[in-house]
Amino acid sequence: MKIDKILSGCGVGWRPQLAMHIERRSDLKFIEVLADNHFMETIGHPAIETLQKRGIKIALHAVGLSLGGSSLPDCAYIDNLNRLIDLYGAVCISEHLAFVRGGGLESGHLLPVKRDEHTLKVVVENINFASQRLNAPLVLENIASYLTWPDETMDEAEFLSRVLAETDCRLLLDISNLYTNSINLGFSPDEFLDRLPLSKVAYMHIAGGEKRKGIYHDTHAHALGEAVLDLLSTALSKGCSEAVLLERDDLFPDLSEFNQEMDRISRALSSRSFANV
Amino acid sequence: MSELAAIRKKMAEEQADLVALLLAAEKPDTSFDRRQIELYSNTLKKKRLKALKSAWPVFNQIDRHEAMEAYLVRRPSTPKYHHGLLDGRLFLRFLADREELGAELRQHLIDFDRRYRLSGRRLMPRERFEQHFYEWCLIWSRRKLR
Numbered sequence A: 001m002k003i004d005k006i007l008s009g010c011g012v013g014w015r016p017q018l019a020m021h022i023e024r025r026s027d028l029k030f031i032e033v034l035a036d037n038h039f040m041e042t043i044g045h046p047a048i049e050t051l052q053k054r055g056i057k058i059a060l061h062a063v064g065l066s067l068g069g070s071s072l073p074d075c076a077y078i079d080n081l082n083r084l085i086d087l088y089g090a091v092c093i094s095e096h097l098a099f100v101r102g103g104g105l106e107s108g109h110l111l112p113v114k115r116d117e118h119t120l121k122v123v124v125e126n127i128n129f130a131s132q133r134l135n136a137p138l139v140l141e142n143i144a145s146y147l148t149w150p151d152e153t154m155d156e157a158e159f160l161s162r163v164l165a166e167t168d169c170r171l172l173l174d175i176s177n178l179y180t181n182s183i184n185l186g187f188s189p190d191e192f193l194d195r196l197p198l199s200k201v202a203y204m205h206i207a208g209g210e211k212r213k214g215i216y217h218d219t220h221a222h223a224l225g226e227a228v229l230d231l232l233s234t235a236l237s238k239g240c241s242e243a244v245l246l247e248r249d250d251l252f253p254d255l256s257e258f259n260q261e262m263d264r265i266s267r268a269l270s271s272r273s274f275a276n277v
Numbered sequence B: 001m002s003e004l005a006a007i008r009k010k011m012a013e014e015q016a017d018l019v020a021l022l023l024a025a026e027k028p029d030t031s032f033d034r035r036q037i038e039l040y041s042n043t044l045k046k047k048r049l050k051a052l053k054s055a056w057p058v059f060n061q062i063d064r065h066e067a068m069e070a071y072l073v074r075r076p077s078t079p080k081y082h083h084g085l086l087d088g089r090l091f092l093r094f095l096a097d098r099e100e101l102g103a104e105l106r107q108h109l110i111d112f113d114r115r116y117r118l119s120g121r122r123l124m125p126r127e128r129f130e131q132h133f134y135e136w137c138l139i140w141s142r143r144k145l146r
Helices: A016-024 A046-053 A075-088 A117-133 A156-166 A175-185 A189-194 A226-237 A255-276 B003-023 B034-055 B065-074 B083-097 B102-115 B128-141
Strands: A009-014 A028-034 A057-061 A092-096 A099-102 A105-111 A138-141 A170-174 A201-206 A210-212 A215-217 A243-246 B116-119 B122-125
Touching: A009 A016, A009 A046, A009 A255, A016 A046, A016 A255, A028 A046, A028 A243, A046 A057, A057 A075, A075 A117, A099 B003, A105 B003, A105 B034, A117 A138, A117 A156, A117 B003, A138 A156, A138 A201, A156 A170, A156 A189, A170 A175, A175 A189, A175 A201, A175 A215, A175 A226, A189 A226, A201 A226, A226 A255, A243 A255, B003 B034, B034 B065, B034 B083, B065 B083, B083 B102, B083 B122, B102 B116, B102 B128
Parallel strands: A009 A028, A009 A243, A028 A057, A057 A092, A092 A138, A138 A170, A170 A201, A201 A243
Antiparallel strands: A099 A105, A210 A215, B116 B122
16 A cells, blocks of 8 residues: 555644644644554544544554564564554554564663664565554654664665665654754764655654753654754755654643644745745 | 574674663673763663653652662563553552552552553453452452552
């Protein structure tokens, strides 16, 4: 199943704390439901179903498939995702290019893979394994990480491009993760974008962050910064998908601040649309 | 062993070493950048505690910082499912084992166990009749909650 143009416009990561703000946003085109928070549901969440009835599309987002792990993805976890895909009629399912466990321990966080030829082979097999079993198209997200493996033979742009070339997956380009890595690891995000197959971007994430002790943290708890919004505009001008989703996971804003955030994304998308005319 | 199986085996060892390194209280020598490891390790810990407190707001009011630190050493792995929610339940069990639960947390534990049961590694909401059954068991057996 292709997801070309299935997602477009403004989206937001659905969180119960934001449900009322989201409900009031009239220009919303899609939401993302964090699968791991909904595994206990046997019937759809009423607030999400209300949005669905308005024609708002639903993308599922996962954090536990561990596509970058040494083992094939867990079939029980995939079954849980499929149950939610079917429950909400999700148009796609996104997951990170990362691993989350090792040696029987769950890290509780996304960890970067060692970027080399060997890992590439395993990651491609893992992704194909998951793609074949998921009931919706799988979209891969780039992660934020200030941890790098010793003896890596590829940088992130090359690794991502190779994975996208060797699988049928499309990319969820997280602008804030890209910005975070560019600051913490010291590379040009513009050049990074130029090296990616941007026609494969299905949609983008954007979120706020802050710098602490010289490290930029993608907190999902702060307002969008100008630099991140500029990078979003750059990505749009280079031809990335015109579907952008706001992620907010903490220090939840009041309605006015939430609308300001969404308006800023909407303006970036409008500028892009005018530029195309 | 196929080439890919051999790669997976080596990868499993490397990833297990990294996860163990990140979750260990004391960091042994490593070929990773030490500062990056310390930073990532702190991030993992903060994220885990934040998820736990978010799912169990009572821990924002009741300070059990020292016990939480001990809990993380005892149980370095985050639960696979329902991170904060199940982690909080496991932390309560840890406190119960140390006989440090207290009346308020004990009530939270009872309320939680009345609403959820553990099935494998997943939490399942109890049906209403199950909740009543749990309450009856609690009353009649006066069992020690574990």
